[in-house]
Amino acid sequence: MAIDPKLAGELKPAGIHVTSFESLINWGRSSSLWPMQFGLACCAIEMIAATMAKYDMARFGAEVFRPSPRQADLMLVAGTVTKKMAPLVVRLYNQMAEPKYVIAMGACAISGGPFKQGYNVLKGIDRYIPVDIVIPGCPPRPEALLDGLLALRKKIAGEKLIGDHRVRHADPKGTAEFPVPEYGAHDLQPAANREIWNPDPVVHEEAAD
């Protein structure tokens, strides 16, 4: 429900702030993201740098890194997710309380990166958990991480909590848990969660044929 800007403007000089409950909740959530404290590879070094004095992620309310998934609401997948590590990452995600968000930081977390053709690296964490923001780079600079964080804040601020197009965590039918893959003989079983991961099936034919 939109707030009449004219009414809000009239009331503001009187010290009355008119807003919707949805906006208030989203403002609170976006202003105080608590990331989970874990890193998987070299991207984590940039993540750590972003929290330190020079880049100071605390400016955006996201400096409280929690060592427990129960207390965190932002999972920063910072680095290469090996197939051995992937089930643990999914399990940690499942243990986080709603609302929860995922940032895939760096080429590896997005697609496997330089290890995409290898035998032991997961080709993107979006195969198993829903990713809100992807930050390309190898690794992304702290500025890129901050930009991703601001993009996530913007996304949270625009979330619909009621109605037809509400977000997953506000939807009674939405799921907070995603299946944890099993270790198979050569690969994870299943190799991807097809309910959330369906890549573009288009194969671009060469111009010659």
Next chain:
Amino acid sequence: MNPDVDTILTRLRGALPDATVELRANPGPAEQHSLLVAPADLPGVCRFLHDELRFDYLSNVTGIDWPDPVLADKVAVPEDDEDSGDPGKATEPQGFLEVVYHLYSHPDRVGPLVLRVRTGDRTDRVEIPSVVSIWRSAEFQEREIYDLFGVRFTGHPDLRRILMWDEFVDHPMRKDYVAPDDFEYEPTPHAEVLERARTHYPATEKD
């Protein structure tokens, strides 16, 4: 600086006359010559190198997969054509796995001394004696070689997989290992990748 391999070999042969140790020269500018040791003689040779020649530091253990020659691309087809279609009856020099050790001596400030050990073949006779009792640093590296190449180190205190998960079968660093085909969309597939893309996402609509 590189060790004097000839002197080491002479001393080795003097101390262990029964050991099969061969000099493999490296003609390149590095001149890192190596010693090819028979698997059975490895513990004795290593003990001698450690105790007498003061090679106190094992910096690196790694593996090499030498596949059966029939699997190699550039080997000419053998003349007797009857056998050529049967990879089970390969030509005489079978494939093998090789383990390479790099030894350093801190007191003498020399290294690396390169040791090479070869298994009998790639399937059954893949045992090599462990050197963990001599250099403790071999423990994890031997586990890694067991994990990725499938060399079984006899006498290793805890020979388990270290990088891959326990349920994994096969040894992924072998040349004939085929990774699972979990193909993912790529924006500009070409050549081999394009063929794989076609098998995974057959074109349904015309351009």
